[in-house]
Amino acid sequence: MSHHITEAANASYSYPDGTVGIKNISFKITHGESVALVGANGAGKSTLLLHLNGYLSPAKGEIKIGDFPITSKNLKDVRKTVGMVFQYPDDQLFMPTVLEDVAFGPLNLGLSDEQALKKAIDALKIVGAEHLSDRPPYKLSGGEKRSAAIAAVLAMSPNILVMDEPASNLDPGSRRRLINLLKTFKHTKIIATHDLDMALELCERTIILCKGEIKADGETVKLFKDDNLINQSGLEKPLSMQGCPICGKKPCP
Ligand SMILES: Nc1ncnc2c1ncn2[C@@H]1O[C@H](COP(=O)(O)OP(=O)(O)OP(=O)(O)O)[C@@H](O)[C@H]1O
Ligand SMILES: [Mg+2]
Known part of the structure; x- marks a missing residue:
């Protein structure tokens, strides 16, 4: 799994x-792409x-991580490589406290209690959620759960970060912190989102x-400039590509 290429074939x-x-x-997504x-x-x-x-397997075609298709035999390695933030944090958080939840992954990877705890605390600090450490995940707000779920994945230091709607429910400050954090993540990022400005x-x-x-696959700016493509796909141009609603000034062509 050395190259960390993510590939889907039919x-x-x-x-x-x-x-x-x-x-x-x-x-085909090569290592380091966003x-x-x-x-x-x-x-x-x-x-x-x-x-x-590997939570789902294709009925036809194949999905490869690195050089190999995902199989039951390499699933454990795949999940070490691919860190997944689920669309619904409740699918991901199941321990009595946030800290235990975030430490669960590193412990599972074989780290000592002390090392796992350090990783968990560091990850919670990164997402600004250290104060939630002792709270039961099911009692958190939607955005707090999202931050805890992101910390749980970061704590595992994945080489490929897969995130499903990571910014949904986050307040603007937390969203900005997440974007800035993701900018520093140099490995592969694959992000499903309705937040086209973030994309x-x-x-x-x-x-x-x-x-x-797949309706289109290409350079983000080019695709987002294509009005027909955006409209036909049920999307809307990012706000940053629309004119100013107050002064009417047009954005760059
Ligand atoms: N468990 C399920 N059983 C049956 N159909 C499902 C199931 N989960 C999703 N689907 C269907 O599969 C299709 C794709 O759903 P999916 O959840 O992948 O969409 P999505 O692009 O993630 O949408 P959203 O933006 O709402 O999150 C939809 O038609 C959906 O109704
Ligand atoms: Mg979805």
């Missing part, structure tokens, strides 16, 4: 009730991300999903 998945999740998805995954509700973003660390700021490349299929 991957398709339908849920047991027959609903199409993703269809014929192919891409890629935004955008698309309307139900476009398949979460379904696709759940394939990247523009963080990701040089964007994949647009529509009804489970």
Whole structure:
């Protein structure tokens, strides 16, 4: 898993009730790339991300992390490499306290209690959530849960960071802190988001999903400038690419 390449080759998945999740998805993301995954509700973003660390397996095609397709045999290694922040933090937080939750991953990786605790405290500090350490996760606000879930993944020092709507529920200050933090993360980032301003700021490349299929894959700025593409995909241009609502000044062409 040395190269940390993330690759999908004609991957398709339908849920047991027959609903199409993703269809014929192919891409290659090289180590260090920042890629935004955008698309309307139900476009398949979460379904696709759940394939990247083996929570779902494609019915057709394959998903590779490094040089190998994900299998039950290498799942543990894949999950060490790919850190996943789920769309709903309740799917991720299950220990009695936030600190135990954030330390759970490092302990699972074989670190000593002391090392795991240090990693957990450092990660909580990074997301500004150290004060939540002793709180039960289920009693936190939506944004607090999100910060704890992000800390839990950062504590594992993944080489590929996969985040599903990481900024949703965050207050503007926490959102800004997250963006600044993600800018310092030099490994691969794959971020599903409806926050197109965040995508523009963080990701040089964007994949647009529509009804489970890739509608576009390219340079973020170029795709976001394409009015037809944006409208047809159920999206709206980032605010930073729209004119000023007060003085009417147009943004750069
Ligand atoms: N457990 C499930 N069983 C059946 N269908 C599902 C299930 N989960 C998702 N789907 C369907 O799969 C499709 C893709 O859903 P997915 O959650 O991947 O979309 P999304 O792009 O993440 O949307 P959102 O922006 O709302 O998070 C949708 O049609 C959805 O209704
Ligand atoms: Mg989703």
